[in-house]
Amino acid sequence: MTVIRRLALYAALPLVLVAVAGYGWYQFSDTGKRWRYEDALAGYCQGLIPAEESAVLTGYDTDAGLPLDYRDGGPGGYEFCKVGRHTLVIAEIPADARDDDGRPGVFDRLRPSPTGTLPLPLGGGWHGYTNRVSAAVVLTCAGRESSVVVGSQTGGDTVAGSAVARLLTATAERAADRWDCDAQTGGATPDDYPEPQEKSRFEAEGTCAGLPLRDRDDIDWIRETTAAPGTAPLESCVLGAARDAESRPELFGLTASFGPFAQAVAPLGDGADPEAGRLGDLLWGTAACPGDGARARFTLDPASPAGEGDDAFARAALAAFAERAAKQHGCTGLRLPD
Known part of the structure; x- marks a missing residue:
């Protein structure tokens, strides 16, 4: 009996050693760390977060890198999760959905954070933007009135740049593949998103182009974006003074604002929001744009x-700014305040 027990021990010992070695390799090797990360992502944020692109921001850390996973399953539902220091919202938004300024919803999650940087086109043929704090990409679903939207808000001093x-x-x-959204996508995005700098009003060539600035001596500088015109769902032009x-x-x-x-623009004033007007x-x-349920604002x-x-x-x-932007986005039926 003693001999049999010893033989069993000798037979089992290599298996135990293999199991211990395998566990140690899974826990501490780089490959094991990557596998654990991919396993965690399979059930994180409905499995919509890609491993390769997210690992750049998390370092394959499943604890600090993937700390929040929330799903709003009600009307206008969305996925809400964190990847490193970046909070993501992922949703398919019907074209007839609007921000009614009621309970917080997907539009509140998408609204850009205030920042001194203008919304820059995401580039690469994508319909998206980044202002280096907030960023988003929009995919319009062909054959049905909705869009897949993925937005990001960045915490701390982290920049929403090329990795985001x-x-x-x-x-x-x-998300588009998961939700059967047939949409046109883009290619490689730029390696950097430099902040637009102040320049003379006589140098306007992008989002400030065409504005009647020649005789405005009080306007000493402008800030505008010039890259990839007509591709960002948000565009801005700023006019300023140098006292x-x-x-x-x-x-x-x-x-x-498009799509x-x-x-996401809350109604202005009381009652129905007219297509053009003023408040103070x-x-x-506004203008009607192809594929968009809401008029551009x-x-x-x-x-x-x-x-x-x-x-x-x-x-x-406003007329010059709107006419340029509407034309670049293929929008028609521009309405301006009387």
């Missing part, structure tokens, strides 16, 4: 109460 752009586009492709070396205030901000980002000094107009917002001559300029500036 690659994560969002890869996630959007996975002295330290005082360079913004005077006017113009913004264009889900036009849907804020002016807005164009706004001009003065940083301070309008002065003498500002009203006529504001109307002319």
